[in-house]
Amino acid sequence: MNPYALISFLAFILCFFLGNFIYHKNTENQLNRWVAVLCILVGFLAFIEFEYRQAPTLEKAYFWLNLSTLWPFVPSLLLHISLIFTKNKILKNKIIYIIIYLPALIIFLLGFNTDLLIGGASQQYWGWTYEFPQNPLLFNLMSIWTLFAGFTAGTLCFIYYLKSYHLKRLQAKYIFTGLYLPLIVSLISDLVLPATSLRVPEMTMAMSTVGITFISYGIWKHKFPALTSAVVADKIVSTMSNFLLILDQNRNILTLNQAAADILEYEEQELVGKQGDIIFAQKNGLASLLKSTIDSDLSSLNSLINKESQLKTKKGEIIPVILSLSPIVDENSGLMGIVCIGSDIKDLKKAEDKIRTSLEEKEVLLQEVHHRVKNNLQIISSLLNLQSRYIQDEGDLELFRDSQSRVKSMAIIHEKLYKSNDFAHVDFKEYISSLTAYLFHYYSIDPDIIKLEVEVDNLMLSMDTAIPCGLIINELVSNSLKYAFPPGREGKVSIKLQSKNDQFLLEVADDGVGLPENLDFKKSKSLGLRLVLSLTSQINGNIKLIDDSGTKYEINFFEIEYKDRF
Known part of the structure; x- marks a missing residue:
């Protein structure tokens, strides 16, 4: 076999492989798709070169040479790819696509249907090759278009390289090298040397393959340009500490991340395709979770957030978890599946x-x-x-x-x-009832002679407030029972305690004989009254005496905040 033809054939194989490789790296990425198209086109042209170089006759060589007039589309694709890579906004204008591809289309149609591009075929030591046309106008236009599109594409990538940093800079370097290196070598082998009547084997296809290899290496080495939302999402799911399972509409497990496999102690393939209930400790555990948010045909699922449940590992160990369930719906709001995300709360x-x-x-x-x-x-x-x-x-x-x-x-x-x-808190209404019952019994008071009226809100007082307040009531009620009612006199003792906002109002009154005239209770030497004054101060209160028709004490106070004892 002609060794030069073999080089072309190897270029054809490599280009098709690289096109498939780049495309499947990220099928959703626009740049990947267009680079794959470039690989396929260059591979096809390399196959054409392989065929005409080893063609057995002039007619067959010319047939394949005529197909090589597809070449002008290669620089068009290079320019298009560089505009995509550099995120050039001019691509938003549809006219740009006409400017990029119309010259290539015109040159191809004229070259394929006339002899203005391929003047014939001649036998050289490397095999059949093209002859320059007698009228070089179209050939020169093709050369100008190739140089213009190729150098413009390379310049765009070089400028992008200078402005970029880190990964983008490395990506631009490989694109720039992959564009300029084939262009320069092809210019020398296909234009400069033939113009001096020195013919050498055409290197365009081989060098284009080398350039595509540079681009492909950049894709493999620097993950270019595979970084998309889908790739990021897949990376997050695979590395997240929370476990994740995706179920179909029949509650079968479609996929799970590594965290889920670890916590359940299963291999991924052991769970895929199985019913979701298999991993729950309770019988029909998944169904019971969904019962309140889903109907029988699974069409009305709402998100279920932070629901506590229990999972069962492969070894039967029960794992408490917090689960969140969310629906996956199609554009018609039809249920496609369920996403289950959760956390192991065993340590918690x-x-x-x-x-x-x-x-x-x-x-x-x-x-x-x-x-x-x-x-x-x-x-x-x-x-x-x-x-x-x-x-x-x-x-x-x-x-x-x-x-x-x-x-x-x-x-x-x-x-x-x-x-x-x-x-820490006392039911003060109940406490006052117990305290007054004790005092009436202790002082042998007949409740039919001296009535007791208690009007107390339902209050829970802290111990720091309840003890001094209880002692105050004890002193004032004891004084009323001992001194306010001479033997045989009927009367009434009343206790009121009400709260308003953060303040409390305590009233202890009797309708007895009252205090002696001109007595200043705040200067009294009575231990009981002095104790009342001291305790009132302790609960941040103030006390007032009203001695009309008996004795009445009004005390406004605040609840004492708890303080550390140590």
Whole structure:
């Protein structure tokens, strides 16, 4: 076989391979498609060159040479590809396509149907080749068009190379080299040397193949120009830490990412095509997830966000997960499939269980603390009661009894906290009922003679506020029961507690004999009143006395914010 023809045949094989390679690198990319077209055209021209170089007769050689008049489309494609690569906006104008391809079409039609481009065929040592036409006008026009389109394409890529950085710069370098190198060598072998009557084997097809190889290497080495939204999406899905499964409309698994395969301990091929329910711990787990958002024919699926569920691994281990399900619909809103994205929350569940166990332990401990405090206060109250039996002086006895009631008021709070699920807040309405019942019993008050009216909002007060507030009520109600009603006198004691915004209003009143005239309660030496004033200050309150028709105390205060004890 003619070795020069063999070179052309190898160029034909390589071009077709590269065209297929570039196209399938990214079938959606416009640049890939046009480079593939260029490869196919150059490959076809290389095959034509192979045929005429080893043709057995002049007629067959001329037939194949005449087909080589397709060449003017090659520089047109090079120019078109360079405009696409450099993202030139002139391609938006449809007239540009006419400017690019019309000269090639005219030259081809004239060259194919006349002898203005191929003057004949002659036998050389490398095989059959073309003869220059007697009228070189069309040949010269073709040469000018080749030089113009080729150098314009190369210049555009070179300018783009100078302005680009990193990956784009490397891409432009390979495009630029792939355009200019064949052009320069072909210019020398096909135009310059023949013009000096020195004929050498035409290198156009071989060098064009070399140029296409440069471009293809750039595609392979620098992933050019395969970086598209589809490629990016595929890369994200394959590397994301969340697991992802895609189901068809029949709930069969179409695909899954590596994270899903890892968490489920399956190989991908073991799950593809299987029903989605196979990976759920509960029977019909997927169906139960979709039940509230999907009808029987799967046509009305809505997105399901962050639903907790359980998956089952290949080994049967149960994995708690958070799932989000979204529909894939076609242009007619018909369901095509379901996307399932989720996260393994096994570690989170373990942490929750640990926190819950710790919290339960602390609740039990705190409950025990309140229980012991209540018991200790009860013991103190009992000791005071026992000690009071040995006291003869009425004044001293009164002090003991007052102290006992104060201790009891605090003990009641801890008793309420001990019996409550909330160890930081007291149901104050219930507390006041218990406290006043105790005081009426402690001072042996007949409720038919002295009435009690309680009007309290449903309030939950913090322990820091409830204890001083409870002691204030204890002191004021105790004073009313002890001093406001002489023996045989009927009356009424009332307690009101209301909240408005962040402020509270406490009223403790009686319709008894009232306080002595000219008594300044804020300067009183009474331990009880001094304690009331001190406790009012503690809860950031102010107190006012109204002594019309008895005694009435109004206290405005705020709830005390919790403060660290340590």
